[in-house]
Amino acid sequence: MPLLNKHDRRPEHREARIVGFLCNWCSYGGADTAGVGRYSQPSDLRIIRVPCSGRVNPLFILKALLNGADGVLVSGCHPRDCHYAEGNFYARRRLEAVKRFLPTLGIDPRRFEYSWVSAAEGGRWQKVVTEFTAQIHSLGPSPLMADAPEFDFLKECGI
Amino acid sequence: MALREQLKKMILEVLPGVDCVIGWGAGYDALHAAPLFMRAPEDVERFLSGPLGAFGAVQNPALFLPELAGKKIGLVVKGCDSRSVVQLAAENLIKREEVVIIGFPCEGVIDLHKLRNKLAAHFVVNEPGGVTAVNLAGDHLALTAGGQEYTFKRDEIMADKCPRCREPNAVISDCFAGIERRADNIADDYEDIAALERMSLEDRFRFWEQEMSRCVRCYACRNACPLCVCRDHCAGASRDPHWLTQADSTRDKFMFQLIHTLHLAGRCTGCGECQRACPLGIPVLLLKRSLGRAVEEMFDYRAGLDTEAKPPLLTFRVEERKIKEREW
Numbered sequence: 001m002p003l004l005n006k007h008d009r010r011p012e013h014r015e016a017r018i019v020g021f022l023c024n025w026c027s028y029g030g031a032d033t034a035g036v037g038r039y040s041q042p043s044d045l046r047i048i049r050v051p052c053s054g055r056v057n058p059l060f061i062l063k064a065l066l067n068g069a070d071g072v073l074v075s076g077c078h079p080r081d082c083h084y085a086e087g088n089f090y091a092r093r094r095l096e097a098v099k100r101f102l103p104t105l106g107i108d109p110r111r112f113e114y115s116w117v118s119a120a121e122g123g124r125w126q127k128v129v130t131e132f133t134a135q136i137h138s139l140g141p142s143p144l145m146a147d148a149p150e151f152d153f154l155k156e157c158g159i
Numbered sequence: 160m161a162l163r164e165q166l167k168k169m170i171l172e173v174l175p176g177v178d179c180v181i182g183w184g185a186g187y188d189a190l191h192a193a194p195l196f197m198r199a200p201e202d203v204e205r206f207l208s209g210p211l212g213a214f215g216a217v218q219n220p221a222l223f224l225p226e227l228a229g230k231k232i233g234l235v236v237k238g239c240d241s242r243s244v245v246q247l248a249a250e251n252l253i254k255r256e257e258v259v260i261i262g263f264p265c266e267g268v269i270d271l272h273k274l275r276n277k278l279a280a281h282f283v284v285n286e287p288g289g290v291t292a293v294n295l296a297g298d299h300l301a302l303t304a305g306g307q308e309y310t311f312k313r314d315e316i317m318a319d320k321c322p323r324c325r326e327p328n329a330v331i332s333d334c335f336a337g338i339e340r341r342a343d344n345i346a347d348d349y350e351d352i353a354a355l356e357r358m359s360l361e362d363r364f365r366f367w368e369q370e371m372s373r374c375v376r377c378y379a380c381r382n383a384c385p386l387c388v389c390r391d392h393c394a395g396a397s398r399d400p401h402w403l404t405q406a407d408s409t410r411d412k413f414m415f416q417l418i419h420t421l422h423l424a425g426r427c428t429g430c431g432e433c434q435r436a437c438p439l440g441i442p443v444l445l446l447k448r449s450l451g452r453a454v455e456e457m458f459d460y461r462a463g464l465d466t467e468a469k470p471p472l473l474t475f476r477v478e479e480r481k482i483k484e485r486e487w
């Protein structure tokens with residue numbers, strides 16, 4: 001994969017805007033482990049640390065995608081390993097529902113993924129980020145909703 | 160006995176035991192019904208007095224229940240309305256014992272957006288007094304508008320939710336007028352969503368861009384929704400978090416719909432009030448039905464059928480039956 005630079009305007013070199021919601025206890029730790037272990041990773045992901053994947057309001061995902069994010073990744077503890085025991089079980093239902101809802105909006109469901117990565121799994125984290133980033137690059141920038149042209153009252157009235 | 164007479168008799172029987180009975184009365188013209196609050200026997204004369212009868216009973220009276228908590232209310236319901244009552248009770252937003260439910264076999268209701276679109280070529284329908292002499296006879300609706308006469312088949316101006324309705328009889332009721340309509344042969348194939356999804360992703364996105372650009376942010380869709388119960392605490396009006404800006408932006412308008420849709424996930428009964436109430440006729444029900452379909456597929460669950468059911472997004476299974484585990 002070419003080295004990405006956000007100032008580079010060539011599409012294949014353009015850095016994608018990917019938002020990652022990572023739970024404090026597992027995936028954020030996993031990303032840290034990957035960093036400490038010096039696993040190379042694409043740098044397109046902007047990480048937002050949340051206490052639990054169960055904290056992720058599905059609206060965060062939609063809001064990000066509608067406002068210019070090219071992709072959103074949510075990552076938490078493996079099922080059964082949630083620090084708060086059940087947060088990721090609730091999250092799994094919500095996240096899956098959102099994923100199935102995206103096609104109706106005209107948003108490619110591949111722009112959103114969720115994964116389970118533990119704090120020890122630096123290598124797995126590297127794989128998730130690398131593959132997801134490549135997937136987003138292949139999809140290109142996400143569509144933006146344009147505003148309706150301003151209503152010109154005087155013109156409408158023929159003035 | 161005609162349906163209206165039967166219902167009137169029931170309302171009169173229920174009335175002494177409740178603070179009021181909610182049904183439908185005449186609106187500002189012959190086409191429009193309005194919610195009717197009957198407190199005294201003489202009010203019952205105005206029940207379904209319009210020329211459309213129950214075909215014009217478009218509003219969902221369950222909307223008023225949460226605000227009237229603590230009072231005893233009689234409620235005349237179509238099948239879809241009854242599901243809203245069930246869902247409200249399932250979520251403890253109302254007490255079942257505070258409502259006396261009067262059901263009837265619903266034969267479908269009119270979609271005034273459809274009618275308006277059919278007449279739009281001729282004149283502005285919304286003008287009060289624009290439509291006169293409405294007459295529903297058998298399968299045909301005749302009306303006079305702008306001095307012209309028009310006839311429509313009942314089916315072509317019926318709301319889309321009606322032919323696919325699996326619960327035309329109230330799902331719960333304390334009294335029922337008439338004979339239940341058979342509906343076990345009716346299925347909902349979500350053809351409306353399927354049609355949308357036959358368009359390319361890009362076209363769908365542009366479809367919503369186009370539709371939502373017409374939104375005037377009146378929030379009638381929210382106000383008409385019986386399950387949108389936050390009232391003064393709507394996420395759409397909150398400054399912290401600031402979900403929506405005050406700008407006239409299509410993105411914000413769409414975001415508002417997504418908030419509505421997601422807050423109704425696993426709760427929406429598909430009553431269609433949001434879309435009916437929209438003065439611009441924006442097909443916002445598609446969004447809600449799409450998420451409803453996802454919920455139905457994943458959890459074999461439809462909202463508003465069982466007051467004891469646990470909403471699927473408020474619970475989980477350690478091993479989900481229909482969610483594939485992530486490969487990465």
Ligand code: SF4
Pocket residue numbers: 383384385386387423426427428429430431432433434444447
């Ligand atoms: S979102 Fe629309 S269809 Fe769903 S319950 Fe509310 S008004 Fe009815």
Ligand code: SF4
Pocket residue numbers: 373374375376377378379380381436437438439440441443
């Ligand atoms: S009712 Fe229609 S115009 Fe009003 S806020 Fe809802 S979608 Fe927009």
